[in-house]
Amino acid sequence: MALPAGVPETHPAVVTTAPRAPLSIISCPTQAPGAGEVLVRVEWTSSTPLDLHRADGGLAITKYPFFMGSSFAGAVVALGPPPPTALPPLRDAIRELHVGDKVFGFTPPAAAEGTFRTYLTVQVWAVSKLLPQSKLTLQEAVTVPTNLVTVFEVATTDFGLQLPWPIPEGWEPPQAAAPILIWGAASSVGLYAVQVFRRWGYRNILAVASGKHHDSLRALGAKACFDYRQPDVLDKILAHVSRLESSGPKVPFVLDCIASTEETLRPLAKIAERGTKVAILLPVIYVHASEHNPPVYEGDVNKVLVDEWKEGVELRGTRANLYHEKSDFFRDHLQPEIVPTLLEQGVVQPNKQRIIEGKTLLERAQNALNTLRSRAQSAEKLVWRVADNE
Numbered sequence: 001m002a003l004p005a006g007v008p009e010t011h012p013a014v015v016t017t018a019p020r021a022p023l024s025i026i027s028c029p030t031q032a033p034g035a036g037e038v039l040v041r042v043e044w045t046s047s048t049p050l051d052l053h054r055a056d057g058g059l060a061i062t063k064y065p066f067f068m069g070s071s072f073a074g075a076v077v078a079l080g081p082p083p084p085t086a087l088p089p090l091r092d093a094i095r096e097l098h099v100g101d102k103v104f105g106f107t108p109p110a111a112a113e114g115t116f117r118t119y120l121t122v123q124v125w126a127v128s129k130l131l132p133q134s135k136l137t138l139q140e141a142v143t144v145p146t147n148l149v150t151v152f153e154v155a156t157t158d159f160g161l162q163l164p165w166p167i168p169e170g171w172e173p174p175q176a177a178a179p180i181l182i183w184g185a186a187s188s189v190g191l192y193a194v195q196v197f198r199r200w201g202y203r204n205i206l207a208v209a210s211g212k213h214h215d216s217l218r219a220l221g222a223k224a225c226f227d228y229r230q231p232d233v234l235d236k237i238l239a240h241v242s243r244l245e246s247s248g249p250k251v252p253f254v255l256d257c258i259a260s261t262e263e264t265l266r267p268l269a270k271i272a273e274r275g276t277k278v279a280i281l282l283p284v285i286y287v288h289a290s291e292h293n294p295p296v297y298e299g300d301v302n303k304v305l306v307d308e309w310k311e312g313v314e315l316r317g318t319r320a321n322l323y324h325e326k327s328d329f330f331r332d333h334l335q336p337e338i339v340p341t342l343l344e345q346g347v348v349q350p351n352k353q354r355i356i357e358g359k360t361l362l363e364r365a366q367n368a369l370n371t372l373r374s375r376a377q378s379a380e381k382l383v384w385r386v387a388d389n390e
């Protein structure tokens, strides 16, 4: 298939060439979409801590240059035919897309090569349509996919909880009252986790975040909030959970959205009991990347604080970028259908945005990375324009 008129043969893409090297630009051939693929003109992207883990820590990079970025929002410029073997959900998904549609998505490595580029060829299962009824902008939508997908991965793979889709009328989960502790509830993942668990009927959500976010977390569905910046936060959480009635562990589900050995895992080791499932968003961080320090990471949760966890605590290292390999149902339905519907229904609110400025694509990508190094984002997502001159 030839490229449509007006689409350039080559386009710029942002790459990292070595750990902690400044980012650079490579000119890439624009790929016409094959069967089951969509060609998108990318208008907005978002930078997440994963970009920092990759750029400064070389996380999961096996070959340089490495194409950066995992979320995109833009307009469809060309569509490939449905894949010959596709079953209805994906076949229908590609038929329901049209040139000019606004779309957004999260691209695990198997779906595309980096989203910090102006033209992206991506598989249809990694594309959500921005439904006009949702009244959202691309800038808002691009905050959603990566971390909303992550929450489904945590809930179903790591916790083994049910998130049936469509949600049956009057459905109540078997463990509706079970406490779910979310440490880092004001992070992007944490904010989506509170909203998803609440929507599926889990009503005992305990949120750990800066005090300034507690009102908004309660409004989203948190039942109790704790301020991690207070020195007695652990005592307060332990006092709260000691009053909970339970035949098993007081807190059966813990989501660690920060995964820092000192800041989160060490206190969580004092809360988790036999039978508690602790989902830890990989990588575990020994040292955060900063202007002066390279990061130190660990990919195996069972090697961290080994002597501090109580016997029988079940540690899970979350890897959302493999979600499409673990579940055919979520590969076929999550981004094509569930994500757009949750936004359209207002069940999930996008993260607030901090717009990263810069004169060029490269400058904006680098400025976003520098902002991540300073850990300046608070209950917000770093978003920036991909194409220049707009």
Ligand SMILES: NC(=O)c1ccc[n+]([C@@H]2O[C@H](COP(=O)([O-])OP(=O)(O)OC[C@H]3O[C@@H](n4cnc5c(N)ncnc54)[C@H](OP(=O)(O)O)[C@@H]3O)[C@@H](O)[C@H]2O)c1
Pocket: 048, 049, 050, 053, 146, 147, 150, 183, 184, 185, 186, 187, 188, 189, 190, 208, 209, 210, 211, 213, 228, 257, 258, 259, 260, 263, 264, 281, 282, 283, 318, 319, 320, 321, 377, 378, 379, 380
């Ligand atoms: N492995 C996977 O599948 C996967 C998927 C997604 C994300 N992740 C990882 O998960 C982590 C979070 O990602 P994200 O995009 O959600 O992060 P983010 O939004 O950039 O996180 C920023 C937030 O972290 C909070 N925070 C910082 N230190 C904290 C602490 N000690 N205790 C509680 N909250 C703290 C801050 O909360 P306040 O504003 O309250 O101070 C801030 O709002 C990253 O390391 C990312 O790479 C992994």
